[in-house]
Amino acid sequence: MLDRLRKKRYAILMCGEDSEYLLKRHGGCYGFFTKMLAEEGETWDLYKVVNQEFPEDDDVDFYDGFVITGSCKDAHSNDPWIHQLLTLVHTLNSLNKKILGICFGHQIIGRALGGKVVRSAAGWDIGVSTINLLQSSSSSLNLPSKLSLFKCHRDEVLDLPAEAEVIGWSEKTGIEMFRYGNHMLGIQSHPEFNIDIFLHFIDRITNRNLIQEAFASDVKMKATLRDPDTDAWKTLCLTFLKGQL
Secondary structure, three states: OHHHHOOOEEEEEOOOOOOHHHHHHHOHHHHHHHHHHOOOOOEEEEEOHHHOOOOOOOOHHHOOEEEEOOOOOOOOOOOHHHHHHHHHHHHHHHOOOEEEEEOHHHHHHHHHOOOEEEEOOOOOEEEEEEEEEOOOOOOOOOOOOEEEEEEEEOEEEEEOOOOEEEEEEOOOOOOOEEEEOOOEEEEOOOOOOOHHHHHHHHHHHHHOOOOOHHHHHHHHHHHOOOOOOHHHHHHHHHHHHHOOO
């Protein structure tokens, strides 16, 4: 009875940096993730793990689930905070805590499980792309065969241990989505993005000279012509984080 009355508590493990624009327009990373996932009566906390802000060890068990966000950093690098995050994922796995990993977070989970994360040989995968979905053998969610979603990455999970189940792939990325047990789900793409957030991120990586302006312009133009299946991805993420996938 007391467990049913307890407020659900979730943590966002933020792996990137907010821009002034994202903070003002969308409430930053915290804003667009809670808009997608938070429901009435829940508590959502933010930890900027990229700045080495992590939950205290004694607090971890009080959370019902964790979301690991995207980042412009490389999940295969060896920065101290990345190793600390990998250690936290191991701890959460031992506690059977729900973890939803998005883009960089997807890669971090894959690495923590013993998989291989690399710079993709296919280069940047940016735009609104079709994700092919497979029915998970232990899933209660009736997945469609295809869903489209915003993508913005150049690294990928190349290999996973046999215990992980790949349930999504695309033309350029072999592991778009995977699950591990009933408590870990990795999604390479960005269900939390809308078109404005997506276009802003394209500008950010263009300004950092990570992609050429001509390529960026083409990507942005094509993205405005196609609507991703945002509601379906939101349902999928909520079903996993708060139900059974």
